[in-house]
Amino acid sequence: MQETSELREHFDLLPGERLDDLQRNHLQIIQNPERFCFGMDAVLLSGFAQVRSGDEVLDLGTGTGIIPILLEAKTKGRHFTGLEIQEESAAMARRSILLNHQQDKINIVTGDIKEASVLFGTSSFSVVTSNPPYMIAEHGLKNPSYTRAVARHEVLCTLDDVVRETSRLLKPNGHFYMVHRPFRLAEIICTLSMHRLELKRLRMVYPYVDKEPNMVLLEAVKYAKPRVTVDPPLIIWKSPNEYTDEMKNDYGY
């Protein structure tokens, strides 16, 4: 508590912002619940993604920077870049990174996913990650908050934009890791294939062992040969109040 209030002064949290403990390596993140808070999706993606020593990693649509912050802490990647179109989110990400002393390893760039390959140059990353908006722009009611709408609906970029730019940004044999909703699986796989990103691994995330999955984790490799490994099911809850052992042991829930 004390530390948090000291930091609050030090880092000048803005009205509505709060400082959350990531329960890992004393990492913290600045969020504003009226704008958007990261979800389990981002945490699972950062567990699913494999970043190797020397990798140059880009996170497309990084929001408050949760994915590079977690990946920097848990991997030996050389450098991490987060691209975010909303300046306020990017600014929060930058302040979190300073707070975590990760500024030598993570850079947050304000910019548009649709132009990412122009911004960074083609074949410039060995790993791209993304937790993109899941919903087609016309699907259902858009979120009344513009910030949340941008994070959840394809208002500012579509799946095709994310995948096309990823394919351009990756080096040959570079890896793309994405979390998405199962209902768009066919479109995701065909879009990957169209942009010469071959689906290599997939993991279904089921809330309970007897329920439909609500997330899917995907790994695609640029120019790879076709052959998919489907991982064992990732099951979140053992009972309504108890996470499964994997969630407790591997993700710290």
Next chain:
Amino acid sequence: MQETSELREHFDLLPGERLDDLQRNHLQIIQNPERFCFGMDAVLLSGFAQVRSGDEVLDLGTGTGIIPILLEAKTKGRHFTGLEIQEESAAMARRSILLNHQQDKINIVTGDIKEASVLFGTSSFSVVTSNPPYMIAEHGLKNPSYTRAVARHEVLCTLDDVVRETSRLLKPNGHFYMVHRPFRLAEIICTLSMHRLELKRLRMVYPYVDKEPNMVLLEAVKYAKPRVTVDPPLIIWKSPNEYTDEMKNDYGY
């Protein structure tokens, strides 16, 4: 036993053949273990497929007829056709159908999947099912038995042949049900999409709750809009000697 030996005389089992009880409605099937015996794949597919009253159903590569035999017994489909290229398997299927008194509802045709839409005419079925060969022709050692090789490897037809002919054979909004191996998932989904069969439902079959899936069940609909439902996981074994409750209750294992 007595019934079986009477039938054995009556139906003139050939050398190497045996009569297996399907544990459902007293259905039986003639198989020859030196040629090919149906697997759990076919049983799971016949549970996954939804056949409605009045449906005209075609099974592509029906082998000894296991899928139409089971579907005829458990659904109200109007008529079932099984297409099989190997005459000996087709003959076994026909004898099993007589044995089960299903000859008014099931017809076995000897012929080639690659020419199925010419044989039956386009838009002639409301449901197509298939448990096709899983392995690419060049993958690994082919089965030394030609019959088994044809059933398991794409020697006589490829995935593209099966999907292309299915798309031609189905009426608009007709349903295609297939069981396959997860390692070919990306290719399967892109091939379906290329032939205007939209993936609508998918179920992963996991041998154990903590293991990779070894089968995937797929439902695609001709000309449908994109939106996939991924079913809860189907888990086969609770422990090495005990099936899960779903396998016991729904599939009679």
